[in-house]
Each structure stands twice: as C-alpha cells, then as structure tokens.
Amino acid sequence: MSIYILCLILFSVGLYCVLRKRNLIKIIIGIGIMEYAANLFFILIGYRQEGRAPIYAHDQVINNMVDPLPQAVVLTSIVLGLALMLLLVAISIRIYEKYRTFDITKINRLKG
Amino acid sequence: MSPNLMIPYLVIVPLAAAFLIIIFGKMTRPAGAIIASIASALSFTVSLMLSFSIVKYGVLIYKVGGWMPPAGIPMIVDSYSALILLIANFIAALVTLYSVNYVKIYTDTWKYFSLLMLMMAGVNGVAVSGDIFNMFVYLEIASLATYALVAFGNEAEALEASFKYAVMSSVASTFMLIGIAFLYNYTSTLNMAYIGKFIEGNRTAKIMSFVSVLFLAGFGLKAALAPFHAWLPDAYTKSPAPIPAISSGVLIKVLGVYALTRLFFNVFGMTKPVSYILIFFAVVSMLGGGILAFGQSNIRRLLGYSSVSQIGYIILGFAIGTPLAVMGSLFHIFNHSVAKSLLFMGAGSIEKTMRTQDIKKISGVISKMPVTGYTSLIGALSICGIPPFGGFWSKLIIIFACIQAGYFGLAFIAAFVSILTLAYYFKAYAPMLFGAKESLSGALKNNRRQFLTDMPMIILAVVSAGSMLFLAPGIMNILMRLATVVIVNGTAYVSVILGSLK
Amino acid sequence: MLEIHLILLFMIAAAIIAVEVRDMLSSVVAVGAVGIGLSLAFLVLKAPDLAIMQLVVEILSLIILVRATSHRDLPFSASGRWVFNTVSTISFILIFLVCAYISLLNLPVFGEPQLRELSKFYIDEARTLTGAENIVESIALRFRAYDSLGEATAIVVATIGVLAIARRVSIKGKADDER
Incomplete structure (x- = not known):
C-alpha cells in the first residue's frame, strides 16, 4: 500500500511541475516524470512476492512468475512516452527560435 | 469474402498509404496528394461496405493474429462503431481532397499527407478497438499526428498553440494510463467486454x-468538453485550414465523444452520478462556448467556441440517456461534423483569398467567391438550427428528449x-457573406475556381x-436506430460480444 | 520489499530536485537520475526487458533534453497570483492522492495479485502456443502484436512530425526568420 502511495506521490511531483512551472523544458520534464510514475505503477501492480522474471528456464518452476501482461503494456507505453518527448522538445526548440524565451507566460500571443 | 475480414483494412489502408507517401513523396511532388486521396476514398468505401454488413449481421469481430480474446486483441465493429466510422471516413476523405489545393502554399507537403494518413489510421484504430489499452495506443498515435499537424506552418502562434495543446493532451493521456492501471488491477484483463463482465456485480x-x-477528465479533454476545452480555440487559429476541419469534425467526435460513451455506456454502465456530472459539463460547455463565441472577431476562434458549444449538446443527449436523446445526439454528431467541416473549409478559402481572419475586415464573400459563400451560408444555417437544414432536426430531437425526460430546465437552456x-453566427456571417462589393480590392488574385477545393x-x-432525409427510412436511419439500441442497452454489449466470441 | 521503498524514495527526491532547481542542466541531470532509478526499480521488480528498454529510452531522452537546454535560459520564479495558484494546485493534488488512497483500499495488496486468469493463461500456454522462452516478448510480439505495430507507428509519427517542425522554409517563398 505504501508503495502505491509513494508511486502516486512521484506522479504528483510531475503533475505539480507541469501545472506550476514556467520554463518550457521544466514542463516537459514534468510530463516525463508523470510518465515514469504511470509506468512504474503498472509494474508495481504486477509484482508477486518472491516472484521471478517471466522467462522460462529449465531448472525452475513456473508457478511463481510475476505478471507478464503489465510488462508488455509498459513496453509499449515507454515508447509512446519517447515519441511524445521527441515532438515536445522539437516544438519547444522552435518556439525558442521564434520567441527568444522559454518562459511560458511570455509566450502568449494568442488571446481571446 | 466474409465481411469481418474487411475490418482490418480500415487501419491497414491509411497506414500503408502513410508509408508509401514517405517513400514516394520525396521523389515526385504530386505523389503525396494522389496516394492520400486514393487511400482516404478507399477507407471511406470500406466503412460504407462495413455499414451495410453491420445492418445484416449486427456485430462483426476480427481477432488480430487469430488469437482468441482476451489473450489476443479483437477489432470489434458494431452499429455504433460503424456509424462513427462512416461519418469519420466521409469527412476525412473530403478534407483530404480539400487539402490537395490548400497545402500548395507549404513546402514538403508529403509530410503533411503522411501525418494526415497516420492520424486517420489512429482514428480508425480507436473506433474499431475492442481492447482498452489498444484504444489508448491508437489514441496517442492520432494525438501525436495532430500536434505535428497543428504546428505544420511553423508560425510562432501555431507552435505556441501546438505546445499548449500537446501538454494538456498528454497530461490527460497520462491520467487515462493511470486509470487503465487501476482498472487492470481491479479486473485483471484489458479486454473491454471482459472488463464489463467483471464489473457487473x-x-x-x-x-x-x-x-x-480519471477517464472523464481524460476523454473530456479530447472531446473539448468544458472545462477542458482550453486548447481548442488556440489550436484552430493558425493551423492549416483543413486541420480544424478534420479536428472538429472527426477527432473530437471519435477520440472524445465515441470513446467516452463507449466506455461509460457499454463497459462501466451509466450510473446516475456520472450522468449528472456529464449533464453539468454539457451545460457549462453549451453556455460557455456560446457566450465566449459572442465576442470573437477571429473567424476560426468563433467556429472553435461554437464547436465547444455543440459538443455540449451532444454530451447532453448522451447524458440524459433516453433512446430519443441518444438518437438526437447521434444525429447531431453527424450534422455538426458535416456543417462544421464545411464552415472551416470555407473559412480557409476565405482566408486565402481575403488574407485575413478578422471578421470585421471581410465582406462580400458571396459575390466574390460564390461557391464558398453559398456553402458557408448553408453550413451556418445548419448549425444555427434553421429548418429545413440538418441542425434544426437534431437540436429539436434533443430538446424534445429533455422535455420528455422531465428536464424542463435543460430544455430551456438548450433552446x-x-x-x-443563431445570434453570434448572424452577427459574424451576415456582414461577411453579404455586404458591400468593394473591400480589400487587391485580394482577388487567387480567386480561380478550383475543382478540388470546391467539390468537397x-x-x-x-x-x-x-x-x-437521413431520418427517413434508409441506410442511415437503420444504422442510427441500431446504434441507439447499442448505446441504450448499455452493458448488454458485454454479453453480445462475449456471445459472438465463442 | 525494502529495496523498492528505497528506490522510490530516491526517485522522489531526484524528481523534487529536478522540479525545483534553477539551473536547467542540473534539472535535466536530475531527471536522468529519476530515469535510472526507474530502470533499477524495474530490475528489482523482476522485469529485465523493461529495465533495458527504460535505460535506452532514458539515454535518448536525456540527449534530446540536453540539446534543448543548450540554449541556456534561466527559469523565472512565480509572479502574479502565485499564492492562489500554488495553493489550489497543491489542494487539487492532495484531493487526488486521498481519493487514490481510498480506492486503493479496494485493490489487492502489493505483492499478492489476485484473479489473474489471463496472466495464468499466458504463463501456462505461451511456450506451447508460440514457442518463445520469454513470455513478455511472446505477449508483445505475438499475442498483442497489434499494439507493437501501434508503438512503431507512434515513433514514425514523431519522426515525421519532427521533420515537419524542423523545416527551414515552411511556406513557399518566405524564409522562416522572425514570424
């Protein structure tokens, strides 16, 4: 239980960073931290006490493996997070070239 | 060929087109446009054929890779999916045709067309998905493509809008991922039908x-439901004109409304508290979108806030939940997609010719650009709800449904x-469409009639x-009735799917 | 069990440093520390494929982020209605955590997953059905290959998107200087 709460606290640190910070790169870092926390949460769910990795080996029994499905899911999710990060950083580099600042309160030409 | 083998082509065709465009687009200039147009027409044809098959068979399931769910991932098309696919692919095909001429002002247009095809692959993937994580993956694909497309012109405001949209949307996606994690922990499966079965008790x-x-927040943002609508007006202002057309007509409907209602009606089961929350958000959207649209002088922002308002209508119908209300919402999805895409395309043409987005500076559209002018007039009349155009009937059905369900206050608000x-469209479009013949005199250079721009x-x-006429007996009527039944029957979806999977 | 707690506490500390420190390069390095901590956590939680994947992706992300911070710009501190904003953000986060805690009480305790028939099916049948020794790979590449297709497509989307954003001349005839 406390593990889950710690993981969600990590998520909250990321969320706080996205909501309150002004530097574009800090916001991207916040999104990255949120993604890490979400992936970790998935794997925590699948853990079995005294479990072992879900790989067949000749000499070991198979009835105490950890849950393999969340691992496959997180495999995909890590890559989706990378794709998002690529796009966000590319956009923010171009924004810096246009606006000459990384401060999101100054990047405010669209109004209404 | 058995009809369920058609289902994967909805994802295969756009994906293959995207990769072909990447290969051939650099070699020959028109390759991107040609491949994209053919592919979007093909996927529209497939969705049309699927609709006919659904009317006959009810539910079509394709198990990807041949693995039996829940171990494998099924592609499930029932009447609600078929209806949404039909609307989405129809709008997408027309927007692609319109884009062919519009994007001539940009360089490297093959990137635009491949991103557009990837976005459609994502949208189709969401609509046919029977597995909740699969839906999330394709939702992310469509969203990533949209972030890049909004920023396609590389103007400062477009990049700013794209960044803000990307940040808000990825926060919503991460919330959804946490929601999927909780759901998996509770139900130990990712297949939507099995989740529904587990939650039954x-x-x-x-x-x-x-x-x-968590899912309400996540999908609410994709659907541009207030209070999660903040990304929409900015993202529509400086992006290439086909992008708001396809976003407002397809993306917020499929990624937002369809996914939300699919989960909440068929998998989780609509409960009273959820429907009250949805009603609240719907009312805020309707009123907020309408009031904020009033003061806009930028035509795209006005249309954007109008989209927020109309999404409020659609969610209101779904939240009320009676068969009449759901039918009204489905019909309004259709009407709004058609009319709003039309209006955004018209706005794009107006912008190109008049070189401004400011309503106050545009006038005489009907006299200078008759096709654009008259079609925009029809689109505006439809959204305002003037009979006999489409929007009138769907809004009428929704208002009747409110009265029939006893929510007189909601009916009054809707009316x-x-x-x-009507007021803000009249205030914006009347001076633009009609009005003096002399203004911005030098702006008529680009006024050649272009078939691919006008035909869509x-x-x-x-x-x-x-x-x-779609309310009269015919293919759409049957499909809408069947889709209404699917939604209203709620969690009967679970037993239907599990029965078909045997 | 204890290792997981320690790794998580390390990650939270590194995350707080990443969020609060003023120098952008230090912030990126701290995020790198969070990522490596995550990789270690995956290793301790018996997910070796993920540990490798996370390490690789982490290194790529770090390279990209460092590229972005090479335009050095000091972050500004809060101004304006920052008290109200900070308080409302923190209260929203606290409400979120409390609700998550309450709903976590319904769920199986950490380390003892229940009712995982689907996973049991994968563990029992994966070798006979697919001939793979590594169950995670058999799930990701055989049973749920459609998701892996989606993941590869997402990278393609990101690549084309970055190419589109990195164009030097976006609108014909106008160079992209100050617009």
Whole structure:
C-alpha cells in the first residue's frame, strides 16, 4: 500500500511541475516524470512476492512468475512516452527560435 | 469474402498509404496528394461496405493474429462503431481532397499527407478497438499526428498553440494510463467486454468512481468538453485550414465523444452520478462556448467556441440517456461534423483569398467567391438550427428528449443556447457573406475556381441541406436506430460480444 | 520489499530536485537520475526487458533534453497570483492522492495479485502456443502484436512530425526568420 502511495506521490511531483512551472523544458520534464510514475505503477501492480522474471528456464518452476501482461503494456507505453518527448522538445526548440524565451507566460500571443 | 475480414483494412489502408507517401513523396511532388486521396476514398468505401454488413449481421469481430480474446486483441465493429466510422471516413476523405489545393502554399507537403494518413489510421484504430489499452495506443498515435499537424506552418502562434495543446493532451493521456492501471488491477484483463463482465456485480465500488473520474477528465479533454476545452480555440487559429476541419469534425467526435460513451455506456454502465456530472459539463460547455463565441472577431476562434458549444449538446443527449436523446445526439454528431467541416473549409478559402481572419475586415464573400459563400451560408444555417437544414432536426430531437425526460430546465437552456448560436453566427456571417462589393480590392488574385477545393464543400453542403432525409427510412436511419439500441442497452454489449466470441 | 521503498524514495527526491532547481542542466541531470532509478526499480521488480528498454529510452531522452537546454535560459520564479495558484494546485493534488488512497483500499495488496486468469493463461500456454522462452516478448510480439505495430507507428509519427517542425522554409517563398 505504501508503495502505491509513494508511486502516486512521484506522479504528483510531475503533475505539480507541469501545472506550476514556467520554463518550457521544466514542463516537459514534468510530463516525463508523470510518465515514469504511470509506468512504474503498472509494474508495481504486477509484482508477486518472491516472484521471478517471466522467462522460462529449465531448472525452475513456473508457478511463481510475476505478471507478464503489465510488462508488455509498459513496453509499449515507454515508447509512446519517447515519441511524445521527441515532438515536445522539437516544438519547444522552435518556439525558442521564434520567441527568444522559454518562459511560458511570455509566450502568449494568442488571446481571446 | 466474409465481411469481418474487411475490418482490418480500415487501419491497414491509411497506414500503408502513410508509408508509401514517405517513400514516394520525396521523389515526385504530386505523389503525396494522389496516394492520400486514393487511400482516404478507399477507407471511406470500406466503412460504407462495413455499414451495410453491420445492418445484416449486427456485430462483426476480427481477432488480430487469430488469437482468441482476451489473450489476443479483437477489432470489434458494431452499429455504433460503424456509424462513427462512416461519418469519420466521409469527412476525412473530403478534407483530404480539400487539402490537395490548400497545402500548395507549404513546402514538403508529403509530410503533411503522411501525418494526415497516420492520424486517420489512429482514428480508425480507436473506433474499431475492442481492447482498452489498444484504444489508448491508437489514441496517442492520432494525438501525436495532430500536434505535428497543428504546428505544420511553423508560425510562432501555431507552435505556441501546438505546445499548449500537446501538454494538456498528454497530461490527460497520462491520467487515462493511470486509470487503465487501476482498472487492470481491479479486473485483471484489458479486454473491454471482459472488463464489463467483471464489473457487473460491483458497479458502485469506490474504485469505479475514481476510475470514472480519471477517464472523464481524460476523454473530456479530447472531446473539448468544458472545462477542458482550453486548447481548442488556440489550436484552430493558425493551423492549416483543413486541420480544424478534420479536428472538429472527426477527432473530437471519435477520440472524445465515441470513446467516452463507449466506455461509460457499454463497459462501466451509466450510473446516475456520472450522468449528472456529464449533464453539468454539457451545460457549462453549451453556455460557455456560446457566450465566449459572442465576442470573437477571429473567424476560426468563433467556429472553435461554437464547436465547444455543440459538443455540449451532444454530451447532453448522451447524458440524459433516453433512446430519443441518444438518437438526437447521434444525429447531431453527424450534422455538426458535416456543417462544421464545411464552415472551416470555407473559412480557409476565405482566408486565402481575403488574407485575413478578422471578421470585421471581410465582406462580400458571396459575390466574390460564390461557391464558398453559398456553402458557408448553408453550413451556418445548419448549425444555427434553421429548418429545413440538418441542425434544426437534431437540436429539436434533443430538446424534445429533455422535455420528455422531465428536464424542463435543460430544455430551456438548450433552446436558449440555440438562439444564442443563431445570434453570434448572424452577427459574424451576415456582414461577411453579404455586404458591400468593394473591400480589400487587391485580394482577388487567387480567386480561380478550383475543382478540388470546391467539390468537397459542395458535397458537404448538399449533405447538410438534405440531412433530414437521413431520418427517413434508409441506410442511415437503420444504422442510427441500431446504434441507439447499442448505446441504450448499455452493458448488454458485454454479453453480445462475449456471445459472438465463442 | 525494502529495496523498492528505497528506490522510490530516491526517485522522489531526484524528481523534487529536478522540479525545483534553477539551473536547467542540473534539472535535466536530475531527471536522468529519476530515469535510472526507474530502470533499477524495474530490475528489482523482476522485469529485465523493461529495465533495458527504460535505460535506452532514458539515454535518448536525456540527449534530446540536453540539446534543448543548450540554449541556456534561466527559469523565472512565480509572479502574479502565485499564492492562489500554488495553493489550489497543491489542494487539487492532495484531493487526488486521498481519493487514490481510498480506492486503493479496494485493490489487492502489493505483492499478492489476485484473479489473474489471463496472466495464468499466458504463463501456462505461451511456450506451447508460440514457442518463445520469454513470455513478455511472446505477449508483445505475438499475442498483442497489434499494439507493437501501434508503438512503431507512434515513433514514425514523431519522426515525421519532427521533420515537419524542423523545416527551414515552411511556406513557399518566405524564409522562416522572425514570424
């Protein structure tokens, strides 16, 4: 239980960073931290006490493996997070070239 | 060929087209446009054929890779999916045709067309998905493509809008991922039908409320439901004109409304608290969108806030939940997609010719650009709800449904917002469309008639004007009735799917 | 069990440093520390494929982020209605955590997953059905290959998107200087 709460606290640190910070790169870092926390949460769910990795080996029994499905899911999710990060950083580099600042309160030409 | 083998082509065709465009687009200039147009027409044909098959068979399931769910991932098409796919692919095909001429001002247009095809692959993937994580993956694909497309012109405001949209949207996606994690922990499966089966007994557990809130926030943002609508007006202002057309007509409907209602009606089961929350958000959207649209002088922002308002209508119908209300919402999805895409395309043409987005500076559109002018007029009349154009009938059905369900206050609000909509459209479009013949004199250089730009607008205008015919017996009527049944029957979806999977 | 707690506490500390420190390069390095901590956590939680994947992706992300911070710009501190904003953000986060805690009480305790028939099916049948020794790979590449297709497509989307954003001349005839 406390593990889950710690993981969600990590998520909250990321969320706080996205909501309150002004530097574009800090916001991207916040999104990255949120993604890490979400992936970790998935794997925590699948853990079995005294479990072992879900790989067949000749000499070991198979009835105490950890849950393999969340691992496959997180495999995909890590890559989706990378794709998002690529796009966000590319956009923010171009924004810096246009606006000459990384401060999101100054990047405010669209109004209404 | 058995009909369920058609289903994967909805994802295969756009994906293959995207990769072909990447290969051939650099070699020959028109390759991107040609491949994209053919592919979007093909996927529209497939969705049309699927609709006919659904009317005959009810539910079609394709197990990807041959693995039996829940171990494998099924692609499930029932009447609700078929209806949404039909609308989405129709709009996408027309927007692609319109884009062919519009993007000539940009360099490297093959990137645009491949991103557009990837976006459609994602949208189709969401609509046919029977597995909740698969839906999330394709939702992310469509969203990533949209972030890049909004920023395609590389203007400063477009990049700013794209960044803000990307940040908000990825926060929503991460919330959804946490929701999927909680759901997996609770039900130990990712297949939507099996999740529904597991939840059957325990619908009011606290975890279900928490997960519902997470998904409401996540999909609410994709659907541009207030208070999660903030990204929409900015993202529509400086992006290439086909992008708001396809976003407002397809993306917010499929990624937002369809996914939300699919989860909440068929998998989780609609409970009273959730429907009250949805009603609240819907009312805020309708009123907020309408009031904020009033003061806009930028035509795209006005249309954007109008989209927020109309999404409020759609969610209101779904939230009320009676068969009549759901039918009204489905019909309004159709009407709004057609009319709003038409209006955005018209706005794009107006912008190109008049070189401004400011309403106050544009006038005499009908006299200078007759096709654009008349079709935009039809689109505006449809959204305002003027009979006999389509929007009137769907709004009428929704208002009747409110009265029939006893929500007289909601019916009054819906009618009031309809009048408000008429007011701001009249205030914006009347001076633009009619009005003096002399203004911005040098702006007529680009006024050559272009077939590929005009034809989609004409088709949409005809469909919008004649859409009440879709209420008469015919293919759309049957499909809408079947889709209504699917939604209203709620969790009967679970037993239908599990029965078909044997 | 204890290792997981320690790794998580390390990650939270590194995350707080990443969020609060003023120098952008230090912030990126701290995020790198969070990522490596995550990789270690995956290793301790018996997910070796993920540990490798996370390490690789982490290194790529770090390279990209460092590229972005090479335009050095000091972050500004809060101004304006920052008290109200900070308080409302923190209260929203606290409400979120409390609700998550309440709903976590319904769920199986950490380390003892229940009712995982689907996973049991994968563990029992994966070798006979697919001939793979590594169950995670058999799930990701055989049973749920459609998701892996989606993941590869997402990278393609990101690549084309970055190419589109990195164009030097976006609108014909106008160079992209100050617009």
